[in-house]
Amino acid sequence: MPLDETWMVQWSRFFEIRGSRPNFSRRIGPYLSDALGHDQIFASFDETERVGLLYRDLLGASLAGLWSVDALIAEIAVRKPHLVKPSRLLSDRTYRKSQLRDWLAAAPAYGALNSEDIDTLSDDPPLPFFILFEAMQAPQRGFHLGPLGSIIVAEIVFGALARARRSLGYEEDALADQLARSSRKYYAADIFLEIPDIASMAQLAEFAAEIGGLKHAVPAFL
Numbered sequence: 629m630p631l632d633e634t635w636m637v638q639w640s641r642f643f644e645i646r647g648s649r650p651n652f653s654r655r656i657g658p659y660l661s662d663a664l665g666h667d668q669i670f671a672s673f674d675e676t677e678r679v680g681l682l683y684r685d686l687l688g689a690s691l692a693g694l695w696s697v698d699a700l701i702a703e704i705a706v707r708k709p710h711l712v713k714p715s716r717l718l719s720d721r722t723y724r725k726s727q728l729r730d731w732l733a734a735a736p737a738y739g740a741l742n743s744e745d746i747d748t749l750s751d752d753p754p755l756p757f758f759i760l761f762e763a764m765q766a767p768q769r770g771f772h773l774g775p776l777g778s779i780i781v782a783e784i785v786f787g788a789l790a791r792a793r794r795s796l797g798y799e800e801d802a803l804a805d806q807l808a809r810s811s812r813k814y815y816a817a818d819i820f821l822e823i824p825d826i827a828s829m830a831q832l833a834e835f836a837a838e839i840g841g842l843k844h845a846v847p848a849f850l
Contacts, residue, residue, distance in 0.1 A: 638848045639833035645850055655770025656763035658682075658735075686754045694755045697776070704779060715775045717765060725750050728761065 640648035654661075663669060665680035672679050695703075698721065705712045705719075712718045717727065728750035732741060741749070753761070762774035773781065789803075801809075808818040826832050833850065836842065842849040 634847060636845070636847045636849055638850070639830070640848075640850050643828070643830040643833065645830050645834060656760060656768075656773065657770050658757055658760040658764065682757075685756055689754050689756045697753055697755055697758045700755070700776065700780075704776075711775060711779060717762060718775060727765070728753055728758075731761065 639645060641651050642653075643650055660680070660682055665682065667679040670679055670681050670684060676683075701712060701718050717724050729746055732746045732749055749757070759773065759777040759780070762768070762776055763772065764770050765774065768774050772778075804820070807820045811818045811820055824831070824835065826835060837845075837850050840849075
């Protein structure tokens with residue numbers, strides 16, 4: 629620390645940019661690479677003698693006071709039942725519990741789970757674990773988040789957009805019009821006018837390279 633330029637990300641390895649072939653990535657699921665579960669990197673630190681990053685993540689989630697999976701599903705079912713009904717994993721608690729129990733009993737773990745552990749986790753799964761488990765199930769098959777995970781992310785994104793609109797003082801107009809008015813308060817013209825519509829991470833990386841003079845950076849940025 630601080631990180632130097634050798635840590636620069638070459639974005640074409642992660643997103644298709646100018647015909648690049650991105651690296652494959654692991655599908656989303658309740659797994660980590662073996663290195664992140666190794667006791668030499670994340671050793672045990674309490675009386676449970678559990679090792680690995682996943683245990684620390686789950687413990688941190690518990691201490692943070694996150695909502696339970698059941699409570700979140702119940703709240704969404706009241707407000708937006710059409711988001712819950714299509715997913716049997718969300719709408720049928722008995723099915724959800726059985727699916728979790730079957731997987732926990734069959735999956736390898738860093739530190740074997742006993743029957744009491746399995747019963748506890750399947751009855752009241754930690755939220756971060758369930759989000760990964762849900763993403764692994766059909767029809768997502770690990771390519772993207774499931775319904776509950778998607779709702780949580782969407783709530784954060786749309787909540788931030790709503791707060792940004794209120795801070796600008798124009799809640800009804802299109803965001804581009806709000807930014808234009810905000811710009812003209814401080815500058816002679818709309819400084820956002822020449823910024824293109826950006827709909828993907830690849831486009832964002834290319835735009836950052838353009839305005840930052842990073843097209844031919846060494847190490848490569850794109």
